[in-house]
Amino acid sequence: MGVRIRLLLLLLVGAAAAAAAGSKEEKGSIGGGLRFRRGSGTFKVVQVADMHYADGARTGCLDVLPSQVAGCSDLNTTAFLYRLFRAEDPDLVVFTGDNIFGKDATDSAKSMDAAIAPAIDMNLPWAAVLGNHDQQGTLSREGVMRHLVGMKNTLSRFNPEGVEIDHYGNYNLEVGGVEGTLLANKSALNLYFLDSGDDSTVPSIGGYDWIKPSQQFWFQQTSSNLQTKYKEEQPKQKEPAPGLVYFHIPLPEFSSFNASHFRGVKQEPISSPSINSGFFATMVEAGDVKAAFVGHDHLNDFCGKLDGIHLCYAGGFGYHAYGKAGWSRRSRVVSVQLEKTDNGEWGGVKSIRTWKRLDDLHLTTIDSQVLWSRGSNGY
Numbered sequence: 001m002g003v004r005i006r007l008l009l010l011l012l013v014g015a016a017a018a019a020a021a022g023s024k025e026e027k028g029s030i031g032g033g034l035r036f037r038r039g040s041g042t043f044k045v046v047q048v049a050d051m052h053y054a055d056g057a058r059t060g061c062l063d064v065l066p067s068q069v070a071g072c073s074d075l076n077t078t079a080f081l082y083r084l085f086r087a088e089d090p091d092l093v094v095f096t097g098d099n100i101f102g103k104d105a106t107d108s109a110k111s112m113d114a115a116i117a118p119a120i121d122m123n124l125p126w127a128a129v130l131g132n133h134d135q136q137g138t139l140s141r142e143g144v145m146r147h148l149v150g151m152k153n154t155l156s157r158f159n160p161e162g163v164e165i166d167h168y169g170n171y172n173l174e175v176g177g178v179e180g181t182l183l184a185n186k187s188a189l190n191l192y193f194l195d196s197g198d199d200s201t202v203p204s205i206g207g208y209d210w211i212k213p214s215q216q217f218w219f220q221q222t223s224s225n226l227q228t229k230y231k232e233e234q235p236k237q238k239e240p241a242p243g244l245v246y247f248h249i250p251l252p253e254f255s256s257f258n259a260s261h262f263r264g265v266k267q268e269p270i271s272s273p274s275i276n277s278g279f280f281a282t283m284v285e286a287g288d289v290k291a292a293f294v295g296h297d298h299l300n301d302f303c304g305k306l307d308g309i310h311l312c313y314a315g316g317f318g319y320h321a322y323g324k325a326g327w328s329r330r331s332r333v334v335s336v337q338l339e340k341t342d343n344g345e346w347g348g349v350k351s352i353r354t355w356k357r358l359d360d361l362h363l364t365t366i367d368s369q370v371l372w373s374r375g376s377n378g379y
Contacts, residue, residue: 126155
């Protein structure tokens with residue numbers, strides 16, 4: 001069977017999965033906001049980093065085995081999305097930048113539509129941040145973000161209202177407790193999204209841009225307000241709800257680890273800004289962040305823990321993105337589990353786990369680990 005025929009079959013199966021998605025365990029609705037599942041007390045996020053989507057079937061693959069070259073295109077990325085979503089059935093999909101490769105996209109809006117299409121087709125809530133390549137085509141950086149916030153099923157936001165802030169796509173999402181429980185009207189899990197920029201805008205400083213003071217101030221205020229509500233409004237909670245942070249370009253602190261202090265692989269240098277703007281310290285001081293997730297360096301997929309926060313790469317997802325022949329494209333999954341209270345109902349978050357899914361024959365799961373658990377430092 002030819003490569004193109006196999007891809008078409010995968011895409012057709014993916015579309016069929018979209019129709020069957022409603023038969024699975026009940027999730028928080030898109031219109032009604034994000035919420036933990038009643039049956040399992042879980043909330044699952046699938047992170048997709050660096051699709052580098054361009055013109056679909058006309059755009060070839062990079063860094064694949066010689067046997068994979070013929071017929072390989074952006075459609076391989078699309079097929080992987082369908083396989084992944086069907087296997088994991090996520091409550092939220094997060095696209096962490098370089099969603100399209102603007103330089104090779106004839107029409108940036110159409111490329112973005114095609115890149116995100118499987119999530120929309122399967123009626124999955126999704127959120128996105130920008131990378132350093134999304135704006136290199138027919139849309140400006142602002143234009144790309146405005147397009148994203150106008151797409152179906154998106155939970156992405158342009159920026160917080162009434163706040164002067166740098167970049168585009170700084171926002172937060174709240175995940176409510178299980179419906180019908182004491183925490184139903186509280187955010188039991190907080191998700192933060194920030195735009196890490198593209199290239200430095202300071203002429204005397206080369207390299208990549210960085211998360212600016214205005215963004216950090218917004219993050220501090222948002223985190224503080226959420227913690228106050230969670231701990232002081234009825235029913236009062238002793239500890240803040242955990243937070244997860246998503247952006248594209250890794251912080252300088254990602255260089256703090258060696259192979260004995262992380263799980264996963266480091267196969268290329270950490271491409272962080274030359275300026276350390278202090279956002280890692282800001283997250284530590286906030287007190288609620290348990291992990292931060294990035295993309296950008298496609299050949300790195302490790303998680304390492306520093307000062308109580310796990311810093312995690314997803315690994316490269318897209319077939320038009322640079323990679324390593326024979327090293328499978330991949331995605332990072334995060335599953336957050338609630339604890340059972342003494343009266344048997346779902347309470348606050350008990351643990352946060354992560355693993356990766358490979359686009360190989362068996363959609364292999366690797367590197368499962370606990371990022372955080374209540375009453376323990378976790379690994």
